[in-house]
Amino acid sequence: MKKIKYWMFAFVISFGLASCSDDVEEPQQKGNPTMQIENQFTNVYFGDNLPFEVTVNDNVPLSTLTAILYFGEEQVARTTIRTKENGLYSGNIAVPYGKNIPNGTATLEFSLLNTTMKKVSQEFSVPVSRASYPYLILVTADGSYPMLPTGEPNEYAVTSAFPSTELPAYIKTPVLDSKGREILFGWNDGEGGIAEGTSNNIPFVSPVGGSYSVTFNTRTLEASPFFEVVLNGQKMTMVDKDNYQLDVDLTQGEEISFAGMTDWWVDPDFFTEDGDKITFVPISGKYRVLANLPFNYLKVEALTGSNPSTLQPDGTGAIWIIGTNVGKPSVSKNEVGWNTDKALCMAPVGNKKYQLTVVAGETVSADAINFKFFHQKGWGGEYGSASLTTESDIIFVGNGSNGRDNGNLGIVEGETLTAGKTYVFTVDVSAGIDKAVLTVEER
Structure with a gap:
């Protein structure tokens, strides 16, 4: 019996030692990988596809050849080639174009790895600059126009009697040499502004008809002409040809200056109007102001950082409205519906109260x-x-069995809102966000 126990104990120790040995064992590196870079990396521009040729050799099988491009410490491009045998291999690595990147010296690193994990590396300093093009091309639905250098750094322009003050177009570069490529500049539909790598039309708009100039800067990606909307001296960012936005800190009672849109609809939840004086109504904080040109409408949303605010457990933040029969500046033309992108932010007026002001028959339906x-x-x-x-006495909260889904608002049976009358909906969460109280006041 003792012998059996001893044998089992010895087996466990042996197995444990073997396991430990397996854990720490590393493959032995062998061979002598070498490489010869055949290129001289000169006249390199942002946006190039930079070619390379490398002769590789080893007395054990090779694995991969990797080229990595660094801007400073940041890896910006990488290409890996499988090297099955000794010989000459070619490839290319894409030099990013990039907005506002200054001319400078990049680092191009080549690494050759064999199958035993032995590696050799070599680095090159590569001066990279923004190309000085002899011209750019403005592409419209009606034709193409050459944009010539203006003399200002990276700036190009064309002046012509364009067919309209609205000029949807994109811009492209010529190809300068064998490593160059055609670079496109178009509109960034997601964030607004001009981006590289897209041919989405840029919504150029001239304030005057007839002959006018279109300009573009290949470093900053700034262009003109555009319609300008200015709030408190700050130019709003163009999202598309119909919409502009600005994230801004606003103070309750602050006088607001606004230029660019005329006869715009004043939202009484966010602004009061006294002659030419416009005053901000909600509590002080950060807001996103969105200007919609077709509706001449300034939509305001509360922000936390750069994101739309949410209702917090302490009752601060924001409350949003989604659903039918309501819309600003007109329910008939701009109903919110069940589209969350069109949600209305109630104005935070203080003391954990949130307000929506509507006019029956205009911004809210009178009958439902x-x-x-x-x-x-x-x-x-x-x-x-x-x-x-x-x-x-006019509005009820649905519970799922009283004619409205749970939480949806309805008009009490037999009642209607009076056309032309103003109604103020206030949600008070000062007693807790799970004890909200809705009041509806007719004015």
Whole structure:
């Protein structure tokens, strides 16, 4: 019996030692990988496809050849080639174009690895600059126009009697040499502004008709002409030809200056108008102001950092409206509906109260409503009959069995809103966000 125990103990020790040995064992590196870079990396421009040829050799099988391009410490491009045998290999590595990157010296590193993990590396300093093109090409639906250097750094322009003050177009470069490529500049639909690598039309707009100039800077990607909307002296960012936006800190009671749009619709939840004086209504904070040209409408949304605010457990933040029969500046032309992108931010007026002001027959339907309150600009937290109550004689909160889905608002049977009358919906969460109280005041 003792012998059996001893044998088992010895087996366990032996197995344990073998396991430890396996854990620490590393493959032995062998061979002597060498490489000869055949290129001289000169006259390199942002946006180039930089070619290379490398002769590789080793007395054991090779694995891979890798080229890595660095701007400073940042790796910006990488190409890997499988090297099955000794010989000459060719490839290319893409030099990023990049906005606002200054001319400078990049580092191009080549690494050759064999199958035993032995490696050799070699680095090259590569001066990279922004190309001085003899011209750019402005491409419109009606034709192409050469844009010539203006004499200002990286700036090009064309002046012509364009067919309209609105000029949707994109811009492209010529190909300068064998390593160059055609670079496109178009509109960034997601974020607004001009981006490299797209042919989406840039919504150029001239304030005057007839002959005018189009300009473009290949480093800053700034261009003109565009319609300008200015709020408190700050130029709003063009999202597309119809919409501009600006993230800005605003103070309650602050006088607002605004230029670029005329006869714009003043939202009484966010602005009061006294002659030429416009004053900001909600509590002080950071807001996103969105200017919509077709509706002459300034839409305002509360922000936390750079994101739309959400309702916080302490009752601060924002409350949003999604649903039908409501819309600014006109329910008939711009109804919110169940599209979360069009959600309305209620004005935070202080003391954890949030306000929506509407006019029956204009910004809210007079005979029926069917919208509800949400904790965020999108699906997620929302108010239902258990967390929202009202003593209104006109508006009720749906519970799923009284003619409206849970939390959706409706007009009491037999009642209507009076056309032309103003109604102020206020949600008070000062007693807790799960004890919200809705009041509706007719003015």
